[in-house]
Amino acid sequence: MHxxxxxxxxxxxxxxxxxxxxxxxxxxxxxxxxxTMVYGIIxxxxxxxxxxxxxxxxxxxxxxxxxxxxxxxxxxxxVGTLLLLxxxxxxxxxxxxVLIERVAYRxxxxxxxxxxxxxxxxxxxxxxxxxxxxxxxxVIAYPVFFPTNAITIGSLTITYLDIFIFVLAxxxxxxxxxxxxxxxxxxAMRATxxxxxxxxxxxxxINQTISLTFLIGGALAGAxxxxxxxxxxxxxxxxxxxxxxxxxxAAVLGGIGNIQGAVLGGFLIxxxxxxxxxxxxxxxxxxxGVAFAIxxxxxxxxxxxxxxxxxxxxx
Amino acid sequence: MADGQTLLAVNHLTKQFxxxxxxxxxxxxxxxxxxxxxxxxxxxxxxxVFNLITGIYKPTKGEILLNGRSIAGKTPxxxxxxxxxxxxxxxxxxxxxxxxxxxxxxxxxxxxGDLISVIFRPPYYRNAEKRALDRAMELLAFFGPQMVxxxxxxxxxxxxxxxxxxxxxxxxxxxxxxxxxxEPTAGMNDSETxxxxxxxRRLREQYGVTVLLIEHKLQVTMNISDQIAVLxxxxxxxxxxxxxxxxxxxxxxxxxxxxxxxx
Numbered sequence: 001m002h003x004x005x006x007x008x009x010x011x012x013x014x015x016x017x018x019x020x021x022x023x024x025x026x027x028x029x030x031x032x033x034x035x036t037m038v039y040g041i042i043x044x045x046x047x048x049x050x051x052x053x054x055x056x057x058x059x060x061x062x063x064x065x066x067x068x069x070x071x072x073x074x075x076x077x078x079v080g081t082l083l084l085l086x087x088x089x090x091x092x093x094x095x096x097x098v099l100i101e102r103v104a105y106r107x108x109x110x111x112x113x114x115x116x117x118x119x120x121x122x123x124x125x126x127x128x129x130x131x132x133x134x135x136x137x138x139v140i141a142y143p144v145f146f147p148t149n150a151i152t153i154g155s156l157t158i159t160y161l162d163i164f165i166f167v168l169a170x171x172x173x174x175x176x177x178x179x180x181x182x183x184x185x186x187x188a189m190r191a192t193x194x195x196x197x198x199x200x201x202x203x204x205x206i207n208q209t210i211s212l213t214f215l216i217g218g219a220l221a222g223a224x225x226x227x228x229x230x231x232x233x234x235x236x237x238x239x240x241x242x243x244x245x246x247x248x249x250a251a252v253l254g255g256i257g258n259i260q261g262a263v264l265g266g267f268l269i270x271x272x273x274x275x276x277x278x279x280x281x282x283x284x285x286x287x288x289g290v291a292f293a294i295x296x297x298x299x300x301x302x303x304x305x306x307x308x309x310x311x312x313x314x315x
Numbered sequence: 316m317a318d319g320q321t322l323l324a325v326n327h328l329t330k331q332f333x334x335x336x337x338x339x340x341x342x343x344x345x346x347x348x349x350x351x352x353x354x355x356x357x358x359x360x361x362x363x364v365f366n367l368i369t370g371i372y373k374p375t376k377g378e379i380l381l382n383g384r385s386i387a388g389k390t391p392x393x394x395x396x397x398x399x400x401x402x403x404x405x406x407x408x409x410x411x412x413x414x415x416x417x418x419x420x421x422x423x424x425x426x427x428g429d430l431i432s433v434i435f436r437p438p439y440y441r442n443a444e445k446r447a448l449d450r451a452m453e454l455l456a457f458f459g460p461q462m463v464x465x466x467x468x469x470x471x472x473x474x475x476x477x478x479x480x481x482x483x484x485x486x487x488x489x490x491x492x493x494x495x496x497x498e499p500t501a502g503m504n505d506s507e508t509x510x511x512x513x514x515x516r517r518l519r520e521q522y523g524v525t526v527l528l529i530e531h532k533l534q535v536t537m538n539i540s541d542q543i544a545v546l547x548x549x550x551x552x553x554x555x556x557x558x559x560x561x562x563x564x565x566x567x568x569x570x571x572x573x574x575x576x577x578x
Contacts, residue, residue, distance in 0.1 A: 183433050184419075184426040191409045191420045198407040200391035201369055201400070203424030203489055 012155030017274040023162040025270020026169035027231065030224035031247035032254070032262040033176065034097070034217030040193045040257035041213045043113065044105060047120040050244015051127035052097050052218050054237065056089035056225025057142075058135050061235045063088050064143050073145045081145060089226040090219045096127075097218025098211050106207070124241075131237040139236045142229045165227045172223060173263055176216065180259065189213055193257070246273070246288065249295040255308025264306060269294070321383075322347040322525050323368070323399075323493055328377035330363055337363040339549035340377070345493070345527055345542075350519060352528045352536040354560075355546035356569070361529045362404060364546070365495050368527075369401050370394040381493070396424045400486035401495035404529070406478050410471035414462075414481050417470055418451040421488030454484040457521070458514065476507045483514070487522065494518065497529045508532065512539050537561065545569075 031053050038046045046052075063085060073081055104123050108116040150159040180186035191199040192209045200206050228243070229235050250269040254261025269291055276290040277283040298305060325343040329336060338360040345351045353361045366372045368379055370391040379387040386394055400421070409417050426447055427433075432440040455462045458480045465473060470481060479499060486494055499515065500508040512535055518524055530536045536543055537557040545553040545560060547569045553560060560566055 179433070183428075184423055185428045185433065187412070187416055187420050188423055188428075190412060190416075191423075194409045194411060195407050197371060197391070198403070198409070199420070201371075201395060202420050202485065203392050203395040204420070205390075205392045 013278065014275075015156050017278045018271055019156060019158055019162065021271030021274030022267060023165050023231065023270070024274060025250075025267035026166050027224050027228050027266075028243070028247045028250045028270050029263045029266025030169055030172060030220045031243060032250040032266045033173075033259065034221045035248050035251040036254070036256055036259060036262040037189075037213050037217045039251070040259075041189065041210055042105070042109070042116075044116050044120065045248070045256075046097075046100075046105075046217075047117070047244075048100055048104075048123040048127060049097075049217070049221060050240035050242075050247065051124050051131070052093045052100070052240070053221040053225045053228075053244060053247075054131060054240030055096055055127060056093040056222040057229045057235045057239060058131055058237070059092040060085045060089045060226050061135075061140060061142055061229060064145070069143050069145045071143075071145065072147055074147065078145070078147070085226045086223055089222040091222070093222030093225060094215045094219035097214040097221070101211060101214040106210075128237055128241065135235070135237055137237060139234050142233050142235050144230075144233060146230050161227075161230060165231060168223065168227060172220060176220070176259065179216075185209070185212060242288065246291050249291050249298075252295060252305055253298055255305025258305065258307045261305055261307035320347050321345070322349075322381065323527070324378070324380040324383075325364070325368070326378040326380070328364070328367060328379065329375045330360075330367055330372055331375045336549050338367065338546075341544075341546065341549070341551045343544055343551075343554075345525060347492075347525055348519065348523065349541045350515065350526045350528060350539055352530055352540040352543045353546060354530060354533070354536055354543060358548075359546040360549040361546055362497060363549075365401060365497055365527075365529065368394070368495065369399060392424070395489055395491075398490075398492035399495065400489045400491035400493075402479075402482045402486050402497055402499065404497040404501065406475075406482055408470040408478055408482055408485070410469065413467050413469055414455070414473070415448075415451055415466040417481055417485050418454055418488045419447055421485035422447045422450065424489055450490075451484075451488060454487055457487075457517070458484060476503060476510075479503070479511070480514070483518075487518065487524070491524060493527060494524045495527050495529075498531060499528070500530065500532055500535055508535060511535075515539060 031049065034049050035046060038044060038049070067081070069081060100123050104119045105116050108119055146161050146164065148159065150157045180189060188199065188204040188209050189212065191202065192204060192206055196206050246269060247266065250265035251262045252265070253268060254263070254265030272294065273287045273291055277287045280286045280290065321344055323343070323345040325341060328338055328341045330338040341364065353364060355361055363372065367374050370386070370389050370393065373388045377387070378385060381397055381399065386397055389397070409420060412420070426443055427440050452463065455466055462477065462480060465477065470478060473481065483496070483499065496515065500511045503511060515526060515528070516539065519526060528536070528540070540557055543555065543557055543560045544551055545566050552569055553563045553566045555563070
């Protein structure tokens with residue numbers, strides 16, 4: 001492997017990796033939002049979140065298989081398939097996340113913090129094992145139905161799928177932003193995150209608000225699951241474990257509990273991972289190690305994350 | 316409903332924490348339109364009474380009736396929907412939200428929140444939002460033009476006296492029949508205290524709200540209250556109009572006497 005010299009630096013390759021990183025980062029960001037929102041509202045790292053994401057990938061795979069989708073689609077067939085898969089993925093992960101909260105976390109809300117964390121790990125194993133029973137431990141090919149065309153700018157290639165993923169992710173993030181800042185339920189969510197008791201005394205139904213947070217976090221992971229399967233062209237029962245950890249790193253990097261932070265962290269981790277693949281010797285093998293090295297460094301030097309603030313004492 | 320009828324009846328209310336009775340067989344009768352104060356030394360159980368009325372704690376024994384209907388053991392959001400709002404001894408605003416947003420959260424119970432309304436924003440939804448905004452602005456205006464000017468400021472950036480006012484505005488936003496104020500003048504100087512006394516009176520005049528007050532400053536309670544109940548060690552030791560309380564031997568001994576002795 002060549003050591004980089006200024007003269008041999010390939011700017012085209014560099015920007016191509018940035019582009020790859022942005023696409024990957026958009027997916028990480030969607031999953032990271034679920035970690036950060038749940039942490040923001042009940043101070044729980046939902047370790048099952050990655051598997052909630054994975055369940056969207058396996059359920060939508062089954063739908064695609066049932067519909068015998070095995071070739072590239074266009075026009076209404078494409079739009080209809082995308083909509084159907086997104087709806088199924090969103091409902092699967094959103095519903096699953098709400099169910100998990102109801103069954104595994106709510107009864108433990110007043111327990112010491114470590115207890116629901118262990119419960120979350122348990123739920124994670126259950127989701128993985130059931131998925132394995134259903135879909136086997138093999139990596140399953142995901143049908144390629146999205147047009148594989150790309151636009152090229154100089155040496156930079158941007159596939160239609162990359163554009164779709166980016167636009168979808170940004171649209172969902174904008175929607176989330178409007179929801180949290182402009183609507184009554186969004187205000188209730190922020191109020192509950194800051195002081196659940198005071199929020200309850202202002203008429204906010206805390207259980208309902210927490211369920212809604214899990215629903216939205218799960219829904220975003222569900223949408224991410226749909227596009228991730230298309231991006232990776234494969235589905236695997238442990239995909240949520242690894243992607244979940246990276247997305248969690250992204251949430252911590254941005255400042256856990258901070259919604260903008262999760263988006264920033266997601267894109268940053270995606271870009272760093274893509275660049276590491278290119279520029280670290282034997283990079284592909286190291287790319288995820290790099291993500292976790294970052295996690296360790298943040299936890300040591302800036303535990304509140306890039307956009308995180310000093311957590312005020314809850315009185 | 317006419318003034319003078321019972322709005323909140325608290326009957327034989329008891330709350331035990333382990334072996335300790337923080338509130339012990341307390342009975343209160345708060346009439347519509349009254350400013351009713353609960354006084355007593357630190358640890359007498361005043362805030363516990365508030366926490367019981369607002370559903371943070373469940374009573375060990377006793378009844379809490381609002382307009383004759385039991386609210387004991389209901390969750391805080393249900394109690395609020397029934398018409399009881401409160402403030403806190405140690406101001407609990409949503410600090411990462413603006414003043415206006417804080418007051419809007421106070422109207423949470425009155426707004427539509429279903430997904431259909433949120434996404435499609437039909438006219439009834441937009442009208443309700445508009446009314447909520449108008450009401451929030453009106454409540455801020457109640458506290459003067461400076462308060463209105465601060466509407467987009469984060470709650471954490473406000474001075475202490477202003478944060479107290481925002482908390483009262485937030486509580487009033489739900490349109491309560493009964494407003495519970497937990498030491499609304501704590502930590503205020505004399506002129507700020509006088510202003511607070513002024514706006515509590517104006518709240519009753521302008522909005523017809525009944526006020527239940529916990530207050531440490533005797534000049535405030537004596538001046539503002541229609542009726543005063545005195546708690547000591549969780550028990551009610553006296554109740555009456557201010558003049559009666561000032562003359563009550565037991566009160567002077569238990570409350571004023573002890574306070575004077577420790578001062």
